[in-house]
Amino acid sequence: xxxxxxxxxxxxxAILHNLLKEENKFLSTFSFPNANFTEKYFLFKYLLYAMDIxxxxxxxxxxxxxxxxxxxDIKNIRNNEDFINSLNLSDLSTLQLLSSSxxxxxxxxxxxxTQQKSEIFLNKVFSEHIEMWxxxxxxxxxxxxxxxxLRNNIFNITPSSERKMVPAFYKKNLFFLKKxxxxxxxxxxxxxxxxxxxxxxxxxxxxxxxxxxxxxxIRNIAKELDIKYANLENTVPNEFxxxxxxxxxxxxxxxxxxxxxxxxxxxxxNTLKNELxxxxx
Amino acid sequence: xxxxxxxxxxFLPIVVVLYWILPRNPRIIMVFFSSLIFxxxxxxxxxxxxxxxxxxxxxxxxxxxxxxxSLKKRxxxxxxxxxxxxxxxxxxxxxxxxxxxxxxxxLGFEIDPIFLKIILPLGISFYTFQTISYSVDVYRGFIKPExxxxxxxxxxxxxxxxxxxxxxxxxxxxHQLSKxxxxxxxxxxxxxxxxxxxxxxxxxxxxxxAPLVDTGFLITVSELSALDxxxxxxxxxxxxxxxxxxxxxxxxxxxxxxxIKFPENFNFPYLANSxxxxxxxxxxxxxxxxxxxxxxxxxxTKVVNKSIGGIxxxxxxxxxxxxxxxWAIMGLWHGANWTFVVWGLYHAVxxxxxxxxxxxxxxxxxxxxxxxxxxxxxxxxxxLGWIPFRANSVEATxxxxxxxxxxxxYTYLGMRENTYLVAFILLVxxxxxxxxxxxxxxxxxxxxxxxxxFPLIISLIFIFLRPINQFIYFQF
Numbered sequence: 001x002x003x004x005x006x007x008x009x010x011x012x013x014a015i016l017h018n019l020l021k022e023e024n025k026f027l028s029t030f031s032f033p034n035a036n037f038t039e040k041y042f043l044f045k046y047l048l049y050a051m052d053i054x055x056x057x058x059x060x061x062x063x064x065x066x067x068x069x070x071x072x073d074i075k076n077i078r079n080n081e082d083f084i085n086s087l088n089l090s091d092l093s094t095l096q097l098l099s100s101s102x103x104x105x106x107x108x109x110x111x112x113x114t115q116q117k118s119e120i121f122l123n124k125v126f127s128e129h130i131e132m133w134x135x136x137x138x139x140x141x142x143x144x145x146x147x148x149x150l151r152n153n154i155f156n157i158t159p160s161s162e163r164k165m166v167p168a169f170y171k172k173n174l175f176f177l178k179k180x181x182x183x184x185x186x187x188x189x190x191x192x193x194x195x196x197x198x199x200x201x202x203x204x205x206x207x208x209x210x211x212x213x214x215x216x217x218i219r220n221i222a223k224e225l226d227i228k229y230a231n232l233e234n235t236v237p238n239e240f241x242x243x244x245x246x247x248x249x250x251x252x253x254x255x256x257x258x259x260x261x262x263x264x265x266x267x268x269x270n271t272l273k274n275e276l277x278x279x280x281x
Numbered sequence: 282x283x284x285x286x287x288x289x290x291x292f293l294p295i296v297v298v299l300y301w302i303l304p305r306n307p308r309i310i311m312v313f314f315s316s317l318i319f320x321x322x323x324x325x326x327x328x329x330x331x332x333x334x335x336x337x338x339x340x341x342x343x344x345x346x347x348x349x350x351s352l353k354k355r356x357x358x359x360x361x362x363x364x365x366x367x368x369x370x371x372x373x374x375x376x377x378x379x380x381x382x383x384x385x386x387x388l389g390f391e392i393d394p395i396f397l398k399i400i401l402p403l404g405i406s407f408y409t410f411q412t413i414s415y416s417v418d419v420y421r422g423f424i425k426p427e428x429x430x431x432x433x434x435x436x437x438x439x440x441x442x443x444x445x446x447x448x449x450x451x452x453x454x455x456h457q458l459s460k461x462x463x464x465x466x467x468x469x470x471x472x473x474x475x476x477x478x479x480x481x482x483x484x485x486x487x488x489x490x491a492p493l494v495d496t497g498f499l500i501t502v503s504e505l506s507a508l509d510x511x512x513x514x515x516x517x518x519x520x521x522x523x524x525x526x527x528x529x530x531x532x533x534x535x536x537x538x539x540x541i542k543f544p545e546n547f548n549f550p551y552l553a554n555s556x557x558x559x560x561x562x563x564x565x566x567x568x569x570x571x572x573x574x575x576x577x578x579x580x581x582t583k584v585v586n587k588s589i590g591g592i593x594x595x596x597x598x599x600x601x602x603x604x605x606x607x608w609a610i611m612g613l614w615h616g617a618n619w620t621f622v623v624w625g626l627y628h629a630v631x632x633x634x635x636x637x638x639x640x641x642x643x644x645x646x647x648x649x650x651x652x653x654x655x656x657x658x659x660x661x662x663x664x665l666g667w668i669p670f671r672a673n674s675v676e677a678t679x680x681x682x683x684x685x686x687x688x689x690x691y692t693y694l695g696m697r698e699n700t701y702l703v704a705f706i707l708l709v710x711x712x713x714x715x716x717x718x719x720x721x722x723x724x725x726x727x728x729x730x731x732x733x734x735f736p737l738i739i740s741l742i743f744i745f746l747r748p749i750n751q752f753i754y755f756q757f
Contacts, residue, residue: 069492109748113324114321115288118287119288122291143744167693168501169697
């Protein structure tokens with residue numbers, strides 16, 4: 001298997017966008033590393049308010065269901081007053097979830113205080129004059145990556161290591177997935193719910209039983225809510241999957257279970273287009 | 282102004298330089314006004330609230346020496362009423378009103394809960410306690426009222442300890458503010474070291490543990506295993522310890538930069554060998570305040586006047602009732618919520634049990650093995666005590682505790698692997714640091730590496746310094 005040069009290569013969102021444009025459909029995509037369905041739910045609520053949605057394309061990836069945190073990029077939607085005013089009481093109580101976890105925004109502790117102005121001013125001055133100050137978010141990220149690599153080294157964790165389901169997050173994510181689908185149905189939005197592609201020539205990094213159970217559960221939810229469902233896990237041929245740099249600081253490349261190469265992007269874009277357009281016809 | 286911010290890191294050196302160059306009176310006035318600036322950077326509109334407390338206790342205390350015993354008593358009661366009224370209005374009005382409405386509704390009348398928006402002024406629980414202690418100390422004859430208003434006001438509003446303690450006595454601070462210590466580079470080095478250490482605990486440790494704790498407490502209780510509950514309580518225990526002790530370190534460090542010595546507020550609390558011992562090591566200034574101004578008066582015992590030593594046992598009347606009243610009030614002081622009362626009573630129960638066991642077991646109390654067993658049991662008890670402090674409701678608190686009682690809840694794990702790993706590393710790290718701290722030779726060896734350690738700590742502070750989270754004790 002060889003890595004190809006990704007320079008000037010476009011990825012699935014752009015390919016699919018171009019394909020759908022031919023059908024007079026306009027695709028907007030939102031990509032967020034390992035976004036869980038709680039985050040996706042709040043994003044969807046915001047998009048419902050911000051734009052007209054005809055069709056919702058929703059992938060299900062087992063890894064994302066292990067996540068439970070709501071990141072600040074999503075939390076920020078609560079700062080949009082018009083959006084908040086557009087919500088009903090039940091939505092507002094769900095939205096409380098956005099306030100109940102800790103912040104990751106630089107200025108959150110001084111928000112709405114007199115100090116906020118001086119902090120913004122001083123940060124601006126520091127960023128303009130000290131290059132390292134501007135680069136602090138990168139340094140934080142590098143530090144955390146190094147810590148993860150250290151952990152992976154110590155415990156011999158690789159992308160092929162089995163990732164157990166986290167029961168609480170799994171249930172919460174399925175709960176919010178259902179909420180998204182219900183709201184989409186209520187708003188007469190067509191949905192394509194699909195199981196995302198995965199390599200099938202090597203042992204996948206999930207517990208087989210848990211993965212099977214997830215697929216069954218997703219299919220049942222789709223059936224229950226009369227939503228279009230597709231299992232696309234075998235869509236991308238094995239040769240088009242990629243390798244990635246080591247996650248434990250060694251020189252070896254590792255199997256990438258999450259990303260495929262450019263030809264894979266083309267194949268999968270066409271598959272999605274067919275699912276969407278074929279369905280419309 | 283919060284400590285973990287650029288504004289403060291620029292403000293502090295300016296104040297310190299002025300402190301050392303100004304003569305006495307301008308220096309005291311400067312300390313007072315810089316404390317107001319420090320406070321005003323949060324919300325200027327709450328300075329008058331603080332000044333009500335400052336002015337009233339200043340004038341009331343001045344009247345006391347010339348007053349007869351009965352008038353003195355009325356004056357001290359007036360001082361307490363003014364301070365507690367401020368505290369009641371800003372901190373407890375909505376809580377008590379809604380509880381009263383809830384009770385009336387139970388009786389069959391229908392009243393809607395009130396939705397007043399009252400902002401809690403930062404540090405009100407701390408500065409009201411400090412001014413109460415001042416007028417009570419004048420009443421008791423422990424101190425003479427301070428005639429110099431700015432000196433007295435500087436003591437109450439002194440910015441290093443204004444919003445989250447330590448809760449200091451006038452006798453510990455006023456004389457140090459009045460007469461400046463001799464300048465020494467060593468003071469500046471020691472103070473700076475404490476500030477750096479405190480910032481490290483806050484911005485590197487506490488703020489990075491917070492997301493793990495928050496994510497854990499968002500999980501539906503029924504999904505958590507017993508080990509998850511234990512892990513979360515330990516993690517939050519570490520978070521609040523790093524957060525609050527960081528504040529105390531920075532406060533002590535800032536004061537040291539001006540040659541003012543504050544008593545220590547923490548002393549390896551999680552290595553306590555009994556619940557009583559824990560409260561001699563955790564938030565020492567508050568527990569000794571509660572001892573001197575609440576618990577001992579309730580038991581009818583003669584009080585001492587030091588913000589050290591924790592809560593002491595006294596052979597006097599009402600000792601057990603007083604213990605429970607004191608802890609319920611101590612809980613409410615932390616927050617207007619029944620969860621805090623549960624937290625207070627939880628500690629009262631364990632201190633009470635410890636008293637009972639100790640009274641049967643005097644001979645064994647000096648036995649090293651018993652002490653070790655005590656320490657081994659005290660740690661999880663104290664950690665589990667944080668659950669009501671962090672849980673959203675009393676119901677959630679008991680649900681979380683009850684997860685520990687079912688054996689089948691010990692057979693699985695319900696959170697991300699990193700959560701357990703971080704809790705484990707912190708626990709091992711705590712013992713390691715204590716071990717190094719207590720073995721002189723090991724400490725000497727480690728001190729040799731300070732030239733490596735401090736640059737590393739400073740680099741980490743540089744990377745992580747940002748006011749993302751307030752100090753937890755700001756909400757109290």
